[in-house]
Amino acid sequence: MSEKQDKTKQMESAFDASTEESLYKLWEESGFFTPENVEKYLKENGNEIKKPFTITLPPPNANGQLHLGHTCGYSFQDAMGRFNRMMGHPTLLLPGKDHASIQTEAVFSRILEEQGENKWDLGRDEFYKRCYEFCMSAAKNAQEQEKRIGLSADWSRDFFTLDPRLNEIINETFFEMFKDGLIYRGKYIINQCPHCRTALADIDTERKEMPGIFAYIVYPFTDEKDNDLAEKKLGQRGIMIATTRPETMLADTAVAVNPDDDRYKEFVGKKVMLPVANREIPIIADEAVDIENGTGALKVTPAHSPIDFDIGLTHNLDVINVIDENGHMTGEIPERFKGMETIECSKALVKELEEMGLLNKIERIKHEVTVCERCQTPIEPIVSYQWFVDVKPLAEKALEAIRTGKTIVIPDGQQSALIHFFENIKPWCISRQLWWGQRIPVWYSGGKKLYDWLQDNPESTIEDWEEETGDKAKGSGKIIASLDKPENDPEWKGSSMDLWLEEESDIFDTWFSSGQWPFSTLGGREGEDFKKYYPTQVMETARDILFWWVARMMMLGIYKTGETPFARVFLHGLILAADGSKMSKSRNNGVAPAEVFKKYGADALRLWYFTDSLPGSNTLLQEEKIKGNRFFINKIWNASRFILLNLEESEIPALRSRLEAIDNGWKNGDLSASEILMKTKEHTEKIIEYMDQLRFHLAAESIREFFWKYFCDICIEDTKNEIKGKEIGSDERIESLAILLYVLKQNLKIMHPLIPYITEAVWQELTKAGLAEGFIMVQQIG
């Protein structure tokens, strides 16, 4: 009697989710998150060692809190890891954090501003140092959450993407690609934020509706005969264009019309005189021009409009830059406009055109403009030199990997999308004019300005440059790409005292480094870990970074190692708010994982992910469902509790030997004596199959169904009276209890990958009672 009371005291009638944290500590202390320790354990226990199972876990951005999307990914990754560990594979889940250059720089800059500081005052080095500290602290917080969801990652191999060990490998890749001619420096149009004084990737911009103007301006032909013809055909002496940005006309280098536009056909090839600037520019034909839009004649400004830039490339037009990084007018323009802000210049130009009689009309319109995501300032497209990767040959190899099944994407609709992406891939701009990130390992002999001038003037020599600038060259004007800071430039003929090697100030696009994550974290091609754990088995990540990240990892992985970095790509959907909207700070509809852990426990949350977050589809947060899972977790606890409370201490030796006998039968396939055991075996095999196929929702549904509806409602209920009615220690009791115990243990094992906490908690209770050993996390299934 007293014994029973003690047990009841030990096992409360509801599983307390707050004990999850102490269970995690037990695992950490066990050392089994490290694959070598598991391998050793398996060997010592006479188990067969299978080949390693590896996931290099997607590193979340180290600049904020984790959200339910992160914990979703981790749940799947951990389930795969735990399952494979229990199937005899030394398992490495390698964790880390991403420096997320542009996003973090924006977030941290905002924090600085709130404190009344800014990055320019701090300077590059101090900014970097402070930002590093900020990331380390954010990363630490994030790691707490990662542990809380139960992630069985090897923390001894934790990496930050700006770790010097990784930087070295990233630089090496750059260097090799540079030597292979896959990397080049080219002129390209970028989004410049005049406020933040930085280039922005497309992804860092938004569209916003703003009021604006639509100015109709006439460009007269240089030849009066053409003007006569135009007057007759078009109603004015010249060709009329329509623009929202008159100030950019100073940088026009052509007027384009659609080749099928009958109004303008005979003017193609003629020349017009660009008003105010007084430059002759040609009329060209390009299919990109929309006949319906405006007047059907498009002023082409390659330096300040993305579409015009492309047209310029096709037609080999000059690129004239008239706007600087701060949004002021500059370059070869009439003196009176220099230094003006673009709006100011626009007004001044409109006035002059009106006086010249070349302004037809101005419409007031509302239109969408591209703005900086961070400060909402309209961006200025400007042209500058950037670093590019010629990804076409890399994409072809990645395509081959998909076509030959070396990498498969789940769901397969996303695989089609990825194929389409690879087939239509464009050069990848990998440089950013930011501070937070890894500097591109390149030095300019004689300075960057000299190099770029020589690029702009391919016919010219260093001497020409010296003449034009009046400066003495301090280098060969060549690029030196090198793993370390170079001492010298072999091509420099001058004195070494005069040599100036200017380091590239641009940093790498974040994806260039995170794209190497699967092998950089394993020590690169020469690393011990690489030899053992590469290529990895699975890449599990969110669907929305398929092109940004997964595609890059495949290309860079194949380039660097000759092998595709992962056999399977598993994409989980986005976690959305209950009404289907995105969770965001501005909507204030986000739910923090910590809240959910507290209310329902990590297991309940995990089970919800497995059941509801299917690959390729979005998932709406439904607390009711998580709550339902909590009931199931508690059911497991109570079923276990029932069995433990109903056996007597004196029966344990007999139970142990009976359990061992059943286990032998299980292994030999001799289970004919018990329908329950046979069904459990079938069930186990089914779950193994589901887990192998990454069909988590079926596995989750199945374990619930089997445990609750079969094991609890039928098996336990049916034997209840038998157990209670028979004499303590009798064969009937021992047999019934042993079967229940065996089936319970087997169920705990197959459920463990999905719901690790409750299963380990019960396992530890069994261990205390002398009916189990060690940790469930390294027990072998089957």
Add this chain to the structure above:
RNA sequence: GGGCGAUUAGCUCAGCUGGCUAGAGCAUCUCGUUUACACCGAGAGGGUCGUAGGUUCGAGUCCUUCAUCGCCCACCA
């Protein structure tokens, strides 16, 4: 404009290679139980699987049309 996907019970969604008398969770209703668990048990109601065609002995499942919705990419002079 290009690409990918979705449309099945009140809600959120399963249903792999065609065999379903169409399932689950939650919600609803009825009854029961308070010495494993009310975070329980037994049971019930609820769907012509978006539309129109086609292939087939057989279609929620394959093909085509249309409609509606979502996501990604490009672009908007």
